[in-house]
């Protein structure tokens with residue numbers, strides 16, 4: 304289903320996204336700050352600063368389900384069309400887990416049409432974020448594996464909470480799958496080829512100190528200062544004239560974006576045929592069961 308159709312489905316009577324409002328904040332935010340609510344994404348906009356804080360709230364682990372991807376896409380599209388917003392900070396509504404990455408239940412026990420729809424939505428969100436004209440910051444206030452790490456890598460800078468429990472990286476190989484070429488390219492663009500090769504083959508999840516050392520994040524700060532630091536760094540990015548910053552960003556990212564645009568359909572087909580293999584379904588199911596067993 305294309306984004307428009309998925310949005311329609313989410314707006315059907317009964318959907319909690321229906322009637323989402325952008326009103327004056329009940330609390331928090333500067334004077335004139337506005338807060339918009341959807342089911343899985345919370346937006347706190349500060350028009351005076353030109354910045355919106357987009358908070359993930361898809362319990363229990365902020366996984367990127369099809370619905371979460373769709374709501375995030377809608378929210379970003381709205382912000383892109385809002386002339387008062389020049390920068391966005393992505394964060395988790397509750398500290399602890401920034402995002403557990405792609406929702407594994409979307410990749411297990413479904414049919415090929417579902418896998419294709421899901422993968423298209425992952426591509427769409429990446430394209431929207433990686434090509435965004437806005438300045439994007441990640442205030443990483445929790446653990447950040449795989450798809451969660453990818454989200455943060457689409458941003459222009461990353462601030463990570465100084466908590467050794469919070470790790471970040473593309474750990475796909477540890478699950479028995481692998482990071483697609485555009486996940487890999489996004490990481491190469493951030494930390495370079497050799498560090499990416501090592502990180503991806505070993506499926507490394509970096510502690511904050513390691514992430515800072517390898518350049519996966521730009522700053523590690525005390526946990527209670529992640530969002531304030533991300534906002535203060537944002538003011539540096541917004542001090543640059545938009546057109547100059549945007550042209551530079553496009554120049555740096557265009558080749559990577561073009562690769563996916565050129566191979567988009569093939570990438571979907573590759574994903575569907577890989578994820579549908581019995582052997583891959585088995586490893587994903589074992590991984591999910593291990594996660595679930597912990598709690599039962």
Ligand SMILES: CC/C=C\C/C=C\C/C=C\C/C=C/C(=O)SCCNC(=O)CCNC(=O)[C@H](O)C(C)(C)COP(=O)(O)OP(=O)(O)OC[C@H]1O[C@@H](n2cnc3c(N)ncnc32)[C@H](O)[C@@H]1OP(=O)(O)O
Pocket residue numbers: 363364366400402403404405406407408446448449450451474475478480481482483484570571573574577578591594595596597598
């Ligand atoms: C074209 C390309 C072709 C081929 C490429 C092929 C494949 C590549 C495709 C995609 C790349 C994949 C990207 C991904 O993002 S895969 C997801 C990777 N994520 C992880 O490995 C994280 C898994 N989760 C955890 O490690 C922990 O849950 C976490 C540390 C985040 C939190 O720990 P905590 O102890 O706080 O919570 P849990 O008890 O573990 O979890 C609670 C609850 O949530 C469920 N859960 C966790 N993570 C996920 C997830 N990613 N998706 C769905 N569900 C998840 C977990 O099972 C628990 O459920 P329940 O027990 O039923 O409450």
